[in-house]
Amino acid sequence: MSEKSSDKSTTNNDISTATFETFETAWCPGCGDHIILTCLKRALTELGKNPHDVLIVAGIGQAAKTPQYISANAFCGLHGRALPAAVAAKIANEDLTVVVNSGDGDSYGEGGNHFIHNIRRNVDIAHFVHDNQIYGLTKGQASPTSQTGHVTGVQVNGNINIPLNPMLLALAMGAGFVARGFTGDPEQLVALMKQAILFKGYALLDILQPCVSFNKINTFTDYKSRVTPLPDNYDRSDLNLALKTAQIFDDKIPTGILYSVEKPTYHAQQAALADGKSLVKRPFKLSAVKNVMEKLV
Amino acid sequence: MSEKSSDKSTTNNDISTATFETFETAWCPGCGDHIILTCLKRALTELGKNPHDVLIVAGIGQAAKTPQYISANAFCGLHGRALPAAVAAKIANEDLTVVVNSGDGDSYGEGGNHFIHNIRRNVDIAHFVHDNQIYGLTKGQASPTSQTGHVTGVQVNGNINIPLNPMLLALAMGAGFVARGFTGDPEQLVALMKQAILFKGYALLDILQPCVSFNKINTFTDYKSRVTPLPDNYDRSDLNLALKTAQIFDDKIPTGILYSVEKPTYHAQQAALADGKSLVKRPFKLSAVKNVMEKLV
Amino acid sequence: MALNILIGGAAGQGIDTTAAILEQLLKHAGYYVYATRDFMSRVRGGHNFILIRFGPDRITSHSDRIDCLVALNEESVQLHASQLADKGFILCDSSIPTDDSRAIHIEMTNTAKDLGNPRVFGSVAIGALLRLLSLDLVHIAETLKRHVPSSALDLNITAAEQGYDMVAPRLSEPAGDYRHYLTVSGNQALALGALASDVRFYAAYPMSPSTGIMEFLAEHGKDCDIVVEQAEDEIAAINMALGASFTGVRAMTGTSGGGFCLMVEALGLSGIAEIPLVVCDVQRPGPGTGLPTRTEQSDLRFVISAAQGEFPRMVIALRDQQDAYEQTIRAFRLAERYRIPVIILSDQYLADTTSTVEPFMLTKSAAEREANDNQDLADTTPKTSAFDNGYRNYQLTEDGITPRVYPGHPNYFAAADSDEHDELGHITESPEVRHQMMNKRMRKLDKLKTELQEPRLIGSPKCKTLLLGWGSLMGPLEEAIALLEKDHPGQVSALVFGDIFPLPVGQLQALAPQAKRLVHVEQNATGQLASLIRESTGISCHSGILKYDGRQLSGEEIVSRLKGEIIHE
Amino acid sequence: MALNILIGGAAGQGIDTTAAILEQLLKHAGYYVYATRDFMSRVRGGHNFILIRFGPDRITSHSDRIDCLVALNEESVQLHASQLADKGFILCDSSIPTDDSRAIHIEMTNTAKDLGNPRVFGSVAIGALLRLLSLDLVHIAETLKRHVPSSALDLNITAAEQGYDMVAPRLSEPAGDYRHYLTVSGNQALALGALASDVRFYAAYPMSPSTGIMEFLAEHGKDCDIVVEQAEDEIAAINMALGASFTGVRAMTGTSGGGFCLMVEALGLSGIAEIPLVVCDVQRPGPGTGLPTRTEQSDLRFVISAAQGEFPRMVIALRDQQDAYEQTIRAFRLAERYRIPVIILSDQYLADTTSTVEPFMLTKSAAEREANDNQDLADTTPKTSAFDNGYRNYQLTEDGITPRVYPGHPNYFAAADSDEHDELGHITESPEVRHQMMNKRMRKLDKLKTELQEPRLIGSPKCKTLLLGWGSLMGPLEEAIALLEKDHPGQVSALVFGDIFPLPVGQLQALAPQAKRLVHVEQNATGQLASLIRESTGISCHSGILKYDGRQLSGEEIVSRLKGEIIHE
Numbered sequence A, B: 001m002s003e004k005s006s007d008k009s010t011t012n013n014d015i016s017t018a019t020f021e022t023f024e025t026a027w028c029p030g031c032g033d034h035i036i037l038t039c040l041k042r043a044l045t046e047l048g049k050n051p052h053d054v055l056i057v058a059g060i061g062q063a064a065k066t067p068q069y070i071s072a073n074a075f076c077g078l079h080g081r082a083l084p085a086a087v088a089a090k091i092a093n094e095d096l097t098v099v100v101n102s103g104d105g106d107s108y109g110e111g112g113n114h115f116i117h118n119i120r121r122n123v124d125i126a127h128f129v130h131d132n133q134i135y136g137l138t139k140g141q142a143s144p145t146s147q148t149g150h151v152t153g154v155q156v157n158g159n160i161n162i163p164l165n166p167m168l169l170a171l172a173m174g175a176g177f178v179a180r181g182f183t184g185d186p187e188q189l190v191a192l193m194k195q196a197i198l199f200k201g202y203a204l205l206d207i208l209q210p211c212v213s214f215n216k217i218n219t220f221t222d223y224k225s226r227v228t229p230l231p232d233n234y235d236r237s238d239l240n241l242a243l244k245t246a247q248i249f250d251d252k253i254p255t256g257i258l259y260s261v262e263k264p265t266y267h268a269q270q271a272a273l274a275d276g277k278s279l280v281k282r283p284f285k286l287s288a289v290k291n292v293m294e295k296l297v
Numbered sequence C, D: 001m002a003l004n005i006l007i008g009g010a011a012g013q014g015i016d017t018t019a020a021i022l023e024q025l026l027k028h029a030g031y032y033v034y035a036t037r038d039f040m041s042r043v044r045g046g047h048n049f050i051l052i053r054f055g056p057d058r059i060t061s062h063s064d065r066i067d068c069l070v071a072l073n074e075e076s077v078q079l080h081a082s083q084l085a086d087k088g089f090i091l092c093d094s095s096i097p098t099d100d101s102r103a104i105h106i107e108m109t110n111t112a113k114d115l116g117n118p119r120v121f122g123s124v125a126i127g128a129l130l131r132l133l134s135l136d137l138v139h140i141a142e143t144l145k146r147h148v149p150s151s152a153l154d155l156n157i158t159a160a161e162q163g164y165d166m167v168a169p170r171l172s173e174p175a176g177d178y179r180h181y182l183t184v185s186g187n188q189a190l191a192l193g194a195l196a197s198d199v200r201f202y203a204a205y206p207m208s209p210s211t212g213i214m215e216f217l218a219e220h221g222k223d224c225d226i227v228v229e230q231a232e233d234e235i236a237a238i239n240m241a242l243g244a245s246f247t248g249v250r251a252m253t254g255t256s257g258g259g260f261c262l263m264v265e266a267l268g269l270s271g272i273a274e275i276p277l278v279v280c281d282v283q284r285p286g287p288g289t290g291l292p293t294r295t296e297q298s299d300l301r302f303v304i305s306a307a308q309g310e311f312p313r314m315v316i317a318l319r320d321q322q323d324a325y326e327q328t329i330r331a332f333r334l335a336e337r338y339r340i341p342v343i344i345l346s347d348q349y350l351a352d353t354t355s356t357v358e359p360f361m362l363t364k365s366a367a368e369r370e371a372n373d374n375q376d377l378a379d380t381t382p383k384t385s386a387f388d389n390g391y392r393n394y395q396l397t398e399d400g401i402t403p404r405v406y407p408g409h410p411n412y413f414a415a416a417d418s419d420e421h422d423e424l425g426h427i428t429e430s431p432e433v434r435h436q437m438m439n440k441r442m443r444k445l446d447k448l449k450t451e452l453q454e455p456r457l458i459g460s461p462k463c464k465t466l467l468l469g470w471g472s473l474m475g476p477l478e479e480a481i482a483l484l485e486k487d488h489p490g491q492v493s494a495l496v497f498g499d500i501f502p503l504p505v506g507q508l509q510a511l512a513p514q515a516k517r518l519v520h521v522e523q524n525a526t527g528q529l530a531s532l533i534r535e536s537t538g539i540s541c542h543s544g545i546l547k548y549d550g551r552q553l554s555g556e557e558i559v560s561r562l563k564g565e566i567i568h569e
Ligand SMILES: Cc1ncc(C[n+]2csc(CCOP(=O)(O)OP(=O)(O)O)c2C)c(N)n1
Pocket: A060, A061, A062, A063, A064, A079, A102, A103, A104, A105, A106, A107, A130, A132, A134, A135, A136, A137, A138, A143, C205, C206, C207, C208, C234, C258, C259, C262, C289
């Protein structure tokens, strides 16, 4: 796939997917994470991004190893804590393209509080959740999105928690861009990634990603039979339609952009960022600090 | 109010609001917390609860001082951490009536992750959020529910975060009971508290509570002019209606029960609790442990 | 004497199951078996191995010298052939290219394929290995039954039999009499201790290498009446444990260092609210995510002083599987007796090492409640109000210990408060009450100190060199002392701490003055035990043997480093 | 000499504003002013007070003996009248019933009512107090302007004038020359230090007594180009600070002990990922929620060993407002130079105490970057791939310090990794690389130790009794030594630590042997400095003066406890 996509490159920046290089991964053969990585490289390439201006941020988990496998700036932080680091990096240097790649456990479980509150901040980053409905790296416990009844080594009698619905949750928190993809449809996935990155504001892309080792229920075949792309005439600006669509997760799973409406971003509203220049590039303002001190006389 | 309600007591348990006693509080005169405390005592009294079987759990904040001011079992834990302690107490002793009283910052800010995930557990507790749209105890910074533009000592240019909508969020997480009250309507509030406590499963009651010291925008008068009780014929079982109603928070603020549909509770589904006897009251099963050990030979 | 098998392969090749079956077969043959695991933090690929030592006598350490290398892939041969002892051999599939003369190539893969299930190749290896070790196939069926799905049982037995016929006996080792002992890992022994203590609630968030505790308890949750709850994060886990404990059940949480970080604030809640709590930290190398599946002893100073402010706590380091069981029971007792948090420090080495252990003592007494923990308090003081009815949750007592009641008591209210409070549990700002409450809480340490357990002395008290260690290094130190006995009889001994905070100093202060050299042996970079000893006693070690690459010191490695770095000095 | 005013009242009565106005008026009159706050954790009611000491010379401690008691309610008279010095007086409203002969009743409330605004009663008191202190009203207008809304300015001036006319002069104190000095609290001085260091990002979650730092920075955010972000919790706050710091801006977070607990894991991330970080812990009494608005020095051992695993860090305790400014600047420098977390330990006493301070040195140099922090690295090694292009984020260097680049660099990639990693930042499981990386990180401490600042010695090096203290007790210790000079000249000195981890031991080891008595003076129950000293040097203190009721020791109290408990021994 990476070979093909480099031909597609529409930029004049001399950037190809190869620019983002391929590293040996530690993922299982057949894992959906491989597809996501490939699609990520394609999306960045097709958008003409210079790898040096791209920052991939992750927490800890299988999905969270993504930054290790791509030639770009990389921040592999703590389990559950990708978002705070990512939004702050973007706040400090808005010239970066900031993408978070992390797992469902990382993003919605340990990191749940950051998930809901960073939607509220609406910092212009893209958040790609590799949603395998399981904790992969720790060998198969239920994640927040695991389906009811899923039996694991901890949920020995089946998961009894109401599964977290990332689409509905993001909409309820006021997210401007809410989408779902599937590793079984890489063309759609690349398109979704590009739109999420281009979206001005926080963009959530939840990606159904089969875990071949620990999720024997939500397999590639299972997803394939349920996944239904949203129709072309779907109205992405209708919140109530989105709230209804988001509730569907049974024999049908809608994929595509459920909702997309831009709202004022963090950068547009934060007074200290008003002049539009990246914080990291501004000179020190000695005189302003002097003024502050003089007020204390 | 506490005098009146004791007359109303419908129980034969010899319990009156006075049973729950009155302590000197450290709250500001005029604070909505006083009303909530009074209503809580009335609700418990009218439900005929024996104070010794009631456990009030809180985090830290002004609202979270509630357990200090009522004769009942009290757990004043850490800021943001009321829910985990409360649900575990209920899991261990289902004979207790467990009520969480805490602030909007405590419940939705520091405690946000517990909020979303405990909805998923559906343990049978009532959660009363004293929502003053501000951090009271720390002297007036924006809380997750603070309105856009609210100027405070930290949000010096006005709050720029999208306000958290507790009703919408709880519905998105699958909560079975989602309601809003207001200290300006104590009769309704008592009724809502009683229904929340009686509801089998996790019940959220968000209470608009004016903070006279630090929230000069969302005052009693402001709320009074906006609050609109839901009509009698409102269909509490319609999730899409609830999702629509929950979006309303402007010149009108709907109060009452936005949604109420029982779902299987934690206790009904947790295999170890299947026999219905409180964990804390069960005898030790030496033979079962012996069996476990013998399997390792 | 003992033989040492190394089974090596990639993650996902099933070496864990193969090893578990072998361990059981060896124990059934009467051997003492000690198996350590060296795993990477990945699910497929990479290189993992398990070392299984067995023999007629007790074994307490792994060893890097191996007798049988069972190589499930080529890499295992390359990496481990050099560790082979003189008479050792390599057992591997015929497809693995190696010109090592010690290699015994057999048709594992093809046999399995011919049998119709490629996954039974491990059983072929097991069968062959048994023959090479001069053992029989008597227990093969009952053992395989416990590890493979019943549909695949017959096939696996056939595979083992075919493997058995492929080779001839090579080594033989006298057996012991351990048939009826347990095979138990540190995590399992700890979980068993919790079960024996009548734990009713365990909340945790998955984290290597502690997850095994949660999984073991969950497996038996329904039968033993424990709720095992997977929390949304570690903060929830510990606050849940406190909420449950507050109601009167015994409750516990477990994690590794990174998760423990998130529990720190609630540790203080346990301290000030005086809610009994048992927390287990199964250490792995830090800082940060570090090396998730490897071992280290570097959280000691952290857990001793974790949380703002000051409150009494106890830290017990587990030294082996036996200790894991007994000290967990003791942890529950002491947490309840003193109404304090007790931290159990384990580590990946102990957690994942399975050992042959005499069946644990299991009596009702471990589940019995402490004296201060009762619902039948005498109504001694007059009732002044519904709240102040004579019972005081934080009554100032001479030893600092206040009897507890639980919610639901017909006469009294239970109260817990994280703010400073008076005897009733009400918030106070009084300097006098604050002072008294601090003193009351800290006073508990005075009594606790009287029941500390002194470290275990291995070897003679009249040694020249005294090694100081703690926790899971006990086994390797024991082997080291035994090895040193040969060349240097009576010269080197070891003192190994289990109770580590507060530090019991009696034995140390008695032995230290006459030893010429004090050498601390630790799995960390800064010598945390040594600094704690200096802080507590003023005694300084002369040198240290430190290892912090994620791998445990073996008895042999301790000896060679002692000779290389210390004794020649 | 100095005079001491106590303004007491309930929360919500505006004593904070009244005090702020008075402090400024006194400084404008040339006095040195030192004001400490004693507040309850509530918004209305209860009892709060502020002590304002002023005089012609430097003042470094509060004192409990007062000269003027300004009582805004009856309770203040009851609680504080006994502290009055001989010639002292009580200024209160005529409605307050007291038969204390020292009471000066004036019509505060009624005057304010008559003026049409009951809230100006504080200005009546201010006016009266100025007269009682033999001062004039010259600066009243400009001062009030800074504290009251412009619409109420005239009314307040009139109120002050009327108050002024109600009384006659009673006390008088010579003035100094401090007119052009700053009035600054510990929190403000720290925040100013951060501004001078070119901090660009501050994330925090509100928590007493640290919130003032965030509020001060937020106030000036737009002008000084700092983003101040209120995080959803402390975990977010510190991870945000790390994310921002990673991009190359200077970043900081601040909290108190309870919030610090939640930051512990990310402290380790700073350590292993080598991302510079400044964290401030403004201590308050624990454990748990403890006493939220009061003071203590009980987080020392905690912050020194917080987080799993081992990594280099530095802890600096702030001793006064001057220190708060300078050491914050130094913290940013050292964090960047060594790519480590630097923890600033403050406490409520220092944070909330305002003092007269010489205007701080403010130059461009504090904002300049460290040498290792540059974007123009020579491309020394050959580029082997896009990722390995000669620059290595974690290159093994002799002193352990690796130059940093930021994301956006045209040739290199910036990488941060919480797993153990190789020089490029890629995950590794190699024992050798792990060992090297641990050594590289820990090696930074060797160089760091060479630039530690020795503790400040107050008094003669040839003393009999050497007091050992740290942090905000410096001021009270300074006053204590001055007081002791009178009766015991040259006998008692104090050594006060600012740099506290790693502990600079040179001065201590030089002075300790000749002192007869070593007495540690600390605001905690367990003697944390004493234990750290013993751990680091083997030196034991003979006794200690400890206070842990949430109130700071004054110079006078240190003297009396020294005489009572120690010297008579
Ligand atoms: C504080 C903390 N708690 C727990 C862990 C252990 N841990 C690592 S990854 C992980 C879950 C991974 O699940 P997910 O985020 O869904 O990623 P996946 O592996 O499925 O891609 C956990 C629990 C940790 N590293 N840190």
